[in-house]
Amino acid sequence: MTSETGFDSKQYERFPTAGERPAEELKELEALWCAPKGWQWITAINNNYIGVYYVGAAMLFFVLAGILAVLIRTQLAVPMSGILPTETYNQIFTVHGTMMMFLFAVPAVEALSVLLLPQMLGARDLPFPRLSAYAFWAYLIGGLAFFCSLFFGLAPNGGWFMYPPLSSTAFSPGINADFWLLGIGFIEISAIAGAIEIIVGVLRNRAPGMTLARMPVFAWAMLIFAGMIIIAFPSVILATTLMELERVFGWPFFDPLKGGDPMLWQHLFWFFGHPEVYIIFLPAAGAMSTMIPGIVRAPLVGHTAVILAILATGFISFGVWAHHMFTTGMPTISTSYFSAASMAVSIPAGIQVFAWIATIAAGRMRFSVAGLFVLGAIITFTMGGLTGVMVAMVPFDWQVHDTYFIVAHLHYVLIGGMVLPFFAAIYYWLPMSSSRALSERLGRWVFWLIFSGVHITFLPMHFSGLMGMPRRVFTYLPGRGLELPNLLSTVGTVVVSVGVILWIVDMARNFRPFGSGTAGNPHDAPGLEWLPTGNYSVRSIPVISSLYPLWEQKALARDVEAGRYMLPDAPTHGRETLVTSTLNAEPQYLQRIPVPSPWHVWAAVFTAGFFLLLTIQAYMASAISGVLAVWCVMRWCWMLDRPRIEDEVDIGAGIRVPTYVSGPSSHGWWAMVTTLIVAGMVLAMAAFSYVFLWSRNPQDWVAPPGMASLILVVAGYGLGAGLAWASCRVLALDRPRSPVISTLLMVLAVASTTAAWAVDLQAWRAGPLQASATGQGATVFFLLSWQGFFAAILVLMAVYAVLRWAFGHVEARRPSTFQLIGLFVAYAAGQGAFMSLLTQLFPGG
Amino acid sequence: MRTWAWMTGGLILWAAHFMGLYALASAADVVSTADDPAWRMGGLAFSVVCVALAAVLLLLALKRLSTRREAGGVFRDQLAAASAGLAGLAMVWQTLPTVLGY
Numbered sequence: 001m002t003s004e005t006g007f008d009s010k011q012y013e014r015f016p017t018a019g020e021r022p023a024e025e026l027k028e029l030e031a032l033w034c035a036p037k038g039w040q041w042i043t044a045i046n047n048n049y050i051g052v053y054y055v056g057a058a059m060l061f062f063v064l065a066g067i068l069a070v071l072i073r074t075q076l077a078v079p080m081s082g083i084l085p086t087e088t089y090n091q092i093f094t095v096h097g098t099m100m101m102f103l104f105a106v107p108a109v110e111a112l113s114v115l116l117l118p119q120m121l122g123a124r125d126l127p128f129p130r131l132s133a134y135a136f137w138a139y140l141i142g143g144l145a146f147f148c149s150l151f152f153g154l155a156p157n158g159g160w161f162m163y164p165p166l167s168s169t170a171f172s173p174g175i176n177a178d179f180w181l182l183g184i185g186f187i188e189i190s191a192i193a194g195a196i197e198i199i200v201g202v203l204r205n206r207a208p209g210m211t212l213a214r215m216p217v218f219a220w221a222m223l224i225f226a227g228m229i230i231i232a233f234p235s236v237i238l239a240t241t242l243m244e245l246e247r248v249f250g251w252p253f254f255d256p257l258k259g260g261d262p263m264l265w266q267h268l269f270w271f272f273g274h275p276e277v278y279i280i281f282l283p284a285a286g287a288m289s290t291m292i293p294g295i296v297r298a299p300l301v302g303h304t305a306v307i308l309a310i311l312a313t314g315f316i317s318f319g320v321w322a323h324h325m326f327t328t329g330m331p332t333i334s335t336s337y338f339s340a341a342s343m344a345v346s347i348p349a350g351i352q353v354f355a356w357i358a359t360i361a362a363g364r365m366r367f368s369v370a371g372l373f374v375l376g377a378i379i380t381f382t383m384g385g386l387t388g389v390m391v392a393m394v395p396f397d398w399q400v401h402d403t404y405f406i407v408a409h410l411h412y413v414l415i416g417g418m419v420l421p422f423f424a425a426i427y428y429w430l431p432m433s434s435s436r437a438l439s440e441r442l443g444r445w446v447f448w449l450i451f452s453g454v455h456i457t458f459l460p461m462h463f464s465g466l467m468g469m470p471r472r473v474f475t476y477l478p479g480r481g482l483e484l485p486n487l488l489s490t491v492g493t494v495v496v497s498v499g500v501i502l503w504i505v506d507m508a509r510n511f512r513p514f515g516s517g518t519a520g521n522p523h524d525a526p527g528l529e530w531l532p533t534g535n536y537s538v539r540s541i542p543v544i545s546s547l548y549p550l551w552e553q554k555a556l557a558r559d560v561e562a563g564r565y566m567l568p569d570a571p572t573h574g575r576e577t578l579v580t581s582t583l584n585a586e587p588q589y590l591q592r593i594p595v596p597s598p599w600h601v602w603a604a605v606f607t608a609g610f611f612l613l614l615t616i617q618a619y620m621a622s623a624i625s626g627v628l629a630v631w632c633v634m635r636w637c638w639m640l641d642r643p644r645i646e647d648e649v650d651i652g653a654g655i656r657v658p659t660y661v662s663g664p665s666s667h668g669w670w671a672m673v674t675t676l677i678v679a680g681m682v683l684a685m686a687a688f689s690y691v692f693l694w695s696r697n698p699q700d701w702v703a704p705p706g707m708a709s710l711i712l713v714v715a716g717y718g719l720g721a722g723l724a725w726a727s728c729r730v731l732a733l734d735r736p737r738s739p740v741i742s743t744l745l746m747v748l749a750v751a752s753t754t755a756a757w758a759v760d761l762q763a764w765r766a767g768p769l770q771a772s773a774t775g776q777g778a779t780v781f782f783l784l785s786w787q788g789f790f791a792a793i794l795v796l797m798a799v800y801a802v803l804r805w806a807f808g809h810v811e812a813r814r815p816s817t818f819q820l821i822g823l824f825v826a827y828a829a830g831q832g833a834f835m836s837l838l839t840q841l842f843p844g845g
Numbered sequence: 846m847r848t849w850a851w852m853t854g855g856l857i858l859w860a861a862h863f864m865g866l867y868a869l870a871s872a873a874d875v876v877s878t879a880d881d882p883a884w885r886m887g888g889l890a891f892s893v894v895c896v897a898l899a900a901v902l903l904l905l906a907l908k909r910l911s912t913r914r915e916a917g918g919v920f921r922d923q924l925a926a927a928s929a930g931l932a933g934l935a936m937v938w939q940t941l942p943t944v945l946g947y
Contacts, residue, residue: 002915213920304920308927315856316935319863331879334870336942341863344935583848584917695875 051115122207221286405465716756
């Protein structure tokens with residue numbers, strides 16, 4: 001094999017090693033990765049705990065949103081029912097949709113990956129366990145607060161996509177819409193944090209030898225899922241921010257009377273919203289492709305084609321957003337492009353479905369509960385996919401748009417594409433984290449009740465939709481043929497509810513996590529996640545030579561458990577895992593993993609406090625909470641980039657790797673680059689918004705301030721980026737005064753970048769443009785505000801850099817912190833220069 | 846990054862093609878009408894270039910596949926070939942509105 005890093009793959013032949021390992025090794029691992037006690041249950045960061053918490057919270061939100069669904073169907077069981085008041089009904093269906101999409105579907109698959117990926121990849125943990133824990137607590141607190149808004153009549157009531165002008169202050173004057181806007185923005189931070197963790201984990205923490213070709217399909221799917229989150233979610237963060245600015249300050253992004261356009265919201269929302277469907281589907285599809293070989297005991301048919309299909313779905317999902325907008329009056333040829341793309345996306349989905357069917361046909365199907373859920377998912381998803389092709393056709397979509405046909409379609413796709421596979425995953429993978437498997441007998445009842453209930457609920461909705469019943473109405477008139485399909489749908493919901501209650505009973509009776517043992521590998525499945533594990537994940541990190549290691553690498557489980565592979569001990573006497581290269585997974589260095597601390601929990605609490613207090617307009621309290629959140633994050637970061645203990649350590653069989661790496665090879669660098677891609681996507685979508693609003697009213701746009709300020713601003717940004725680069729170079733020289741000069745240069749870099757922003761802001765403020773007067777003003781001042789946000793972060797980073805220098809933590813042997821700050825400064829400078837050039841040169845004077 | 850760009854080259858091209866067609870139609874809508882024949886011909890020319898690039902990628906990937914023996918590389922070349930082939934077909938399909946004019 002051609003080496004990616006210079007590592008000689010012949011060294012893999014040293015494994016498994018011979019002889020017994022010292023007993024003290026295992027004792028040390030158990031002590032280092034010990035179970036939490038008392039308050040430590042809250043500060044725990046190990047994926048075995050956070051993963052279970054996370055899945056549990058996702059299922060809690062699923063049940064809560066499901067209860068809302070029952071209320072909706074109870075109201076609609078008969079015509080002219082008055083069980084729920086109109087306003088309450090509006091809040092309930094909005095919260096139901098929002099919770100299912102934002103608080104269940106996306107977090108649930110992230111939760112599953114936090115639980116599964118370390119073991120599946122042969123890692124001790126994911127690379128940023130505190131980030132996972134922070135994401136979980138932020139999600140739990142934010143989600144519960146969002147749900148509880150229902151009890152105070154403050155829940156949002158404009159539908160899960162909150163179209164303006166309905167969500168504007170004119171038609172939604174209370175703070176209900178603000179709960180949605182700020183709540184969703186906050187929860188998205190959690191989703192993005194999880195995505196960063198997954199990307200770096202999948203790319204850099206795989207077991208040695210686990211090349212891309214040998215990577216489990218679930219890991220592939222999670223990688224693409226996380227990549228899609230990084231690309232798509234910034235759009236909704238931008239959209240919710242713009243809407244909140246319009247509601248609070250009157251900046252008219254969506255107000256056509258002042259040069260805004262409500263269509264901008266739809267573009268921004270659906271650029272996130274449609275990929276969101278595939279963001280939900282792809283991990284579940286990856287789970288299906290991983291479970292089915294275990295269930296039928298046969299390799300996945302068309303493995304490479306399935307990977308291609310997942311990749312292709314990820315790409316093309318960004319070209320179908322406007323198929324939600326066929327009725328908005330877009331030009332016919334534009335709708336045709338989106339129609340063609342929407343039909344094309346069914347090809348990769350079809351490849352996966354046929355691969356599953358072929359694998360089932362090639363193997364011996366076991367009709368276990370997991371197997372039943374897998375079959376149910378294939379049937380249900382295929383039905384939803386077919387109606388998807390129907391609504392991809394523009395004339396048909398015009399007929400059924402905003403009717404119950406769409407409700408039926410989306411539920412078939414989402415339940416078949418995510419909910420049923422998720423239940424399959426629970427029944428399939430639960431034995432690896434519980435000392436008892438779930439009941440097969442009770443599970444069959446659960447499956448048949450949920451599966452039949454889903455079809456009884458949603459199949460009739462196709463007909464009620466075709467008969468013209470619109471979505472989001474709280475009642476309907478009798479005598480129009482809608483009574484029977486609606487009554488059937490309500491009965492179906494009750495059937496599903498009984499199934500879910502039985503599943504809860506099954507969980508209560510049999511789920512026993514956090515114990516000393518697991519229920520083993522009842523499926524005889526081939527993945528690494530079925531190796532014997534403890535809190536430290538695998539006893540030793542195996543060398544992988546197959547896509548199905550437990551089937552094809554005989555005695556792997558025994559040798560891993562005996563410590564005969566890599567990292568059988570803890571060379572630095574702390575928590576650690578192996579970092580490998582992205583393509584061939586060659587060992588690169590030992591990553592020291594943090595231990596639990598309360599700072600990430602407090603950071604999540606205060607971040608939640610900041611957003612929630614902002615929603616109820618308690619500005620001072622919100623600001624205090626925000627400052628405390630920043631303080632907690634800085635304390636959290638303070639524990640990173642620690643002094644080296646040893647330069648190199650033996651990870652087994654005489655293979656030595658460094659314990660510290662900086663620059664593009666380090667996991668921290670990857671995380672920062674991924675974060676900056678998020679920022680870049682916000683910038684790209686903001687630039688799109690700017691150009692889009694110009695295209696609606698080009699005649700109303702005024703001339704920019706002038707070239708003098710532009711030259712000054714761009715020069716300031718260039719200087720800032722140059723100084724940041726110089727700071728890192730000076731530190732690398734490793735001279736006695738390098739730390740102080742490097743720190744000084746970094747502070748100057750921040751000062752230059754911040755000054756450039758201030759000059760730009762002042763130039764625009766001196767002109768006639770006002771943020772609240774026109775669409776141009778709103779977008780220009782938003783771009784300036786966004787850059788101002790980065791300037792504020794830069795100032796915090798400069799303070800942090802000075803503190804690290806003052807405490808003696810700036811040294812050439814540990815350049816990561818300064819490299820990452822430098823990277824951020826360079827990005828911020830580039831972003832600022834781009835914004836200035838865009839707003840001053842387009843459309844120009 | 847080069848390996849990732851190679852593996853997903855066809856898909857990147859597909860995404861760029863879609864965005865390009867949409868951008869052209871939107872620009873045409875500002876200047877004249879979205880289905881203006883001159884702009885559509887521009888879209889057609891753009892599509893021809895994109896499909897030709899996909900064909901080149903496909904041929905390159907097939908050539909590498911015919912000589913390569915190492916498993917990891919074969920997988921990456923297979924992905925590159927399949928993504929270029931799929932992208933080529935999809936781009937031809939998505940060019941049809943440009944040709945038809947609606």
